[in-house]
Amino acid sequence: MEFVFFIIRRFLRLLLTIFIISTIIFFVIRVIPGDPALVVAGLDASEDDIQAIRVRLGTDVPVAVQYGRWLSDIVRFDFGESMISGASVNKLILERFPLTLTLAVLGILLGLIVAIPLGVLSAVHRWSFWDYFGMVYSQMGMAIPSFWLGMILLLVFAVKIPIFPLFGSDSLKNLILPAIALGFARAAVILRLTRAAMVEELNREYIITARAKGLTDRMIRYKHALKNAMIAVVTVTGIQFGYMLGGAIIVEQVFSLPGLGRLFLYAIYQRDFPLIQGGVVFIAVVFSLVNFTVDILYSVLNPKIRIS
């Protein structure tokens, strides 16, 4: 019962966050000086054309009414039509989302494959070669921007040693380099956290008890400490996954992948306001959902958290 309440509470907070974020976005869009209709119409448009665009954008009515419409659009999850192609914003987004999602999932998987073993090794054998390697990696991961890494990967593995294609998006092979570019920095964060969590667990009193009981180091490390350390790792992985959706915008640009990021970016270049608004809210909702899921998962793994 207590758990049900917890979920309800978190769910309400999820709705509140989405409400606040969409309100912020709305005011960022409306409060700024200038009329988007003028930008869309161009310099030589007639007053009638501009008025027609205002009606299409919905900026011909008072701000309060616009805000009401904006909220009802979000509740119904309907953002109207693209001003450039005329297609429904929802349809455009849902067409592009699978590629971005696949990229983010691949990226996080690659990140976890590197980060968790390296993090555990670093914590278990502190100040060893692996620990130094891990430290160097995590510093590099945090310093190297994903788009530059993407370019270097293309240069090395598509131009100099052509084992991966330079262009295209139709096969899994096209997604490996982008996923590495995207996952490299995320892995650094997860690695740092895995190491810290593991070190903390290994210093706990139950480890001494376990040792006193005569358990092997192996059992203590991998069955007890790792299991508890994973609780923190799950949380940070979830958050990193959310960030990947944002990072994908840039990486997709480097590798010319037609994902959500590219759709969004072109919407910005072309000042396609309905598509920009829809895209931002969509990503915000997905991001909040990921955070929500992580919270729930965290409380399943660590029941203590439900009380607070």
Place this chain on the structure above:
Amino acid sequence: MLIKRKNWIFNISVLFIFLLGAAAIAAPLVSPYNPTDQNIDRRFSAPDSTNILGTDNFGRDILSRIIYGSRSALLVGIVSASIAVVIGMTVGLIAGLGGNWVDNLLMLLMDSLLSFPTILLAITVVSFFGYGLVQVMSAIGIIYSPVFARLVRAETLAIKTESYIEASRALGTPVIKRVFIHIIPNLLGKVIVQLTITFALAIVIEASLSYLGLGTQPPTPSWGLMLKDAKNYLIQAPWMAIFPGLVLALAVFAFNLIGDTLAEKLNPRVLK
């Protein structure tokens, strides 16, 4: 042993940032060429004795462009980190000193801002405010203010209950004075650490936005813009992509390392 080793890297990092700053200030004196001078005969020249780091698609000298580009990078770092500190500290102090209701409302707002992919937020802000350096700096400043707000609020709440604050309150010291005499100096260490990290993040975001064509606008040299151009000539002129990115990564690395080292120095417990 580790501390010694880190000190050595720390010194190099400080030196690098110092050199970068000096190069940015003295750019006209130290750069070998004008960063916007085009030399079509020498376009796509590989690094040689004339152009140490090669030239780009317009025959512009890459080293000079990197040196001038450090101006945009450092400017963005300084201005956006300052905006973030000012907004964040103000909000954090108000939340920490204010009542329950104010605290909850402000923190909800900050948390919502924090719970959003930074780069996406930056792109959104810039797409509506227009492209350019000023917009980028404001966007980054606003985006990173919640980090400072949380930090300052937590510290303020902790310090608020200390007995010396109680004592100064009993003595009738005005709130503002209490804030400046007791609370802010106590916070400074942590804020400085966060500042160096924010500096690094700001530089990356500026480069990312410029790479997407939403940040610094040509012909102003910027590392992100250089990388944007480089993308189209990856096969012909790989040096166009390698060097600006390398300097960018080194700058971020140096700032992160300085932040990490300061954090350890200020909080010895981390080392355990």
